[in-house]
Amino acid sequence: MSEPVIRMENVTKDYPMGEVVVHALQGIDLEVALGEFIVLLGPSGSGKTTTLNLMGGLDRPTSGRVIVQGEDIARYRDKELTRYRREKVGFVFQFFNLIPTLTARENVEFALALLDGKSGDLEKQAQELLEMVGLGDRADHFPSQLSGGEQQRVAIARALANHPPLMLCDEPTGNLDVETGRSVLQVMRDLNRREGTTIVLVTHNTAIALMADRVVRLHSGTIKEITVNPEPAPVGTLEW
Numbered sequence: 001m002s003e004p005v006i007r008m009e010n011v012t013k014d015y016p017m018g019e020v021v022v023h024a025l026q027g028i029d030l031e032v033a034l035g036e037f038i039v040l041l042g043p044s045g046s047g048k049t050t051t052l053n054l055m056g057g058l059d060r061p062t063s064g065r066v067i068v069q070g071e072d073i074a075r076y077r078d079k080e081l082t083r084y085r086r087e088k089v090g091f092v093f094q095f096f097n098l099i100p101t102l103t104a105r106e107n108v109e110f111a112l113a114l115l116d117g118k119s120g121d122l123e124k125q126a127q128e129l130l131e132m133v134g135l136g137d138r139a140d141h142f143p144s145q146l147s148g149g150e151q152q153r154v155a156i157a158r159a160l161a162n163h164p165p166l167m168l169c170d171e172p173t174g175n176l177d178v179e180t181g182r183s184v185l186q187v188m189r190d191l192n193r194r195e196g197t198t199i200v201l202v203t204h205n206t207a208i209a210l211m212a213d214r215v216v217r218l219h220s221g222t223i224k225e226i227t228v229n230p231e232p233a234p235v236g237t238l239e240w
């Protein structure tokens with residue numbers, strides 16, 4: 001196997017809460033391979049978001065290593081961590097966090113404008129990103145004029161602004177009905193297959209896990225089981 005995109009080694013995360021300490025992660029060992037589609041599955045409080053945040057450099061572990069391309073990002077200074085996030089990672093969250101006063105295209109354009117060294121026609125680039133998620137004809141709509149699934153796809157287009165090799169998605173369909181949820185998952189699957197983007201997707205929904213190449217099941221801050229889906233289910237067949 002080639003060098004994994006991410007290797008977590010014996011990672012723990014404690015949250016001090018006054019007198020007590022919450023042991024959110026208690027020794028996670030996990031490798032994410034290039035081009036994989038992984039689902040992190042587990043009940044509420046099992047440590048899914050914490051794991052994702054550590055992979056994405058949004059937070060640092062209490063102990064252990066998070067190796068990306070041979071470097072331990074847990075030891076990065078803030079500035080290096082910011083650069084890692086900006087250059088290597090796309091984030092998609094449950095709540096789409098679009099700017100309500102900007103159109104779909106402007107939301108994506110805004111993300112492009114924040115990147116270093118971006119030049120050329122940002123409006124055109126934003127339009128192209130919206131077309132990638134099947135929303136070319138909704139570019140002039142404001143978030144309030146879009147369905148939940150469409151808003152989430154705008155958020156995905158925005159996350160793609162930096163062409164990240166790694167996408168981290170935290171309950172991206174948590175707010176969506178089944179049909180719109182499927183449209184979002186299909187976009188993620190297509191991205192993975194077409195562009196080779198490595199994807200780690202968090203859900204507590206066992207049905208969604210069927211689409212993954214590999215399923216990592218968390219419980220109480222530990223990995224309980226890792227299963228491989230030799231034939232991941234097509235998104236259209238998922239029912240929940």
Ligand SMILES: Nc1ncnc2c1ncn2[C@@H]1O[C@H](COP(=O)(O)OP(=O)(O)OP(=O)(O)O)[C@@H](O)[C@H]1O
Nearest residue numbers: 015017022024043044045046047048049050051204
């Ligand atoms: N900032 C924090 N401060 C204190 N405790 C926290 C913090 N963030 C998470 N925790 C605790 O760490 C544990 C793991 O939380 P985490 O958010 O990773 O769970 P999760 O699997 O994402 O759950 P959910 O499905 O509800 O989103 C939980 O017990 C939670 O209460």
Ligand SMILES: [Mg+2]
Nearest residue numbers: 048049050170
């Ligand atoms: Mg969570």
